[in-house]
Amino acid sequence: AQKITQTQPGMFVQEKEAVTLDCTYDTSDPSYGLFWYKQPSSGEMIFLIYQGSYDQQNATEGRYSLNFQKARKSANLVISASQLGDSAMYFCAMRPRSQGGKLIFGQGTELSVKP
Amino acid sequence: EADIYQTPRYLVIGTGKKITLECSQTMGHDKMYWYQQDPGMELHLIHYSYGVNSTEKGDLSSESTVSRIRTEHFPLTLESARPSHTSQYLCASSGGINEQFFGPGTRLTVL
Numbered sequence: 001a002q003k004i005t006q007t008q009p010g011m012f013v014q015e016k017e018a019v020t021l022d023c024t025y026d027t028s029d030p031s032y033g034l035f036w037y038k039q040p041s042s043g044e045m046i047f048l049i050y051q052g053s054y055d056q057q058n059a060t061e062g063r064y065s066l067n068f069q070k071a072r073k074s075a076n077l078v079i080s081a082s083q084l085g086d087s088a089m090y091f092c093a094m095r096p097r098s099q100g101g102k103l104i105f106g107q108g109t110e111l112s113v114k115p
Numbered sequence: 116e117a118d119i120y121q122t123p124r125y126l127v128i129g130t131g132k133k134i135t136l137e138c139s140q141t142m143g144h145d146k147m148y149w150y151q152q153d154p155g156m157e158l159h160l161i162h163y164s165y166g167v168n169s170t171e172k173g174d175l176s177s178e179s180t181v182s183r184i185r186t187e188h189f190p191l192t193l194e195s196a197r198p199s200h201t202s203q204y205l206c207a208s209s210g211g212i213n214e215q216f217f218g219p220g221t222r223l224t225v226l
Contacts (some may be wrong), residue, residue, distance in 0.1 A: 037217075044219045052212075097212075
């Protein structure tokens with residue numbers, strides 16, 4: 001079965017601190033991609049970061065980094081130096097190669113940044 | 116910033132009406148997708164297209180239909196809207212394996 005699991009429905013973090021959002025996945029495909037998106041209350045999906053299953057290094061994009069542990073099938077998102085504008089829903093998604101371009105999404109984590 | 120557009124952004128309509136949600140992209144992407152999302156929930160794929168005149172149903176069953184007559188345009192139609200269709204509809208496109216860009220979404224309310 002192809003599945004993404006996000007076990008944290010809600011998270012709180014103090015402004016300027018780092019936070020880790022958990023994501024585990026299940027697939028039998030040897031080739032797949034992992035994505036993180038941010039969804040503010042306005043509803044649009046903002047692409048944050050991508051990790052390919054064969055990538056040797058963890059992906060980083062500015063304050064976002066992806067802690068990819070292939071053996072554990074986890075792809076946690078780390079946000080450093082949290083800002084108030086980071087408050088939003090965060091979705092982890094997987095694209096198994098056998099599924100073409102289709103994304104499978106997790107349930108999401110709602111992050112709240114406290115001043 | 117991705118160039119993918121959806122109209123309308125918000126739509127409130129009565130039961131039984133026919134509606135078309137528009138989606139267009141200017142990136143020349145072959146692959147386009149429609150996802151449905153209930154508030155606070157995950158996205159579910161309802162339709163996808165890998166090119167002109169190619170459309171497939173997604174993992175979540177939907178009464179909507181789609182067409183792909185031009186590369187840049189991927190409209191979604193509901194022939195007879197019902198309250199159960201109330202949801203957010205997100206259109207996306209991709210040109211490579213490491214990307215998928217979303218439009219701003221349409222929030223549909225059927226009374």
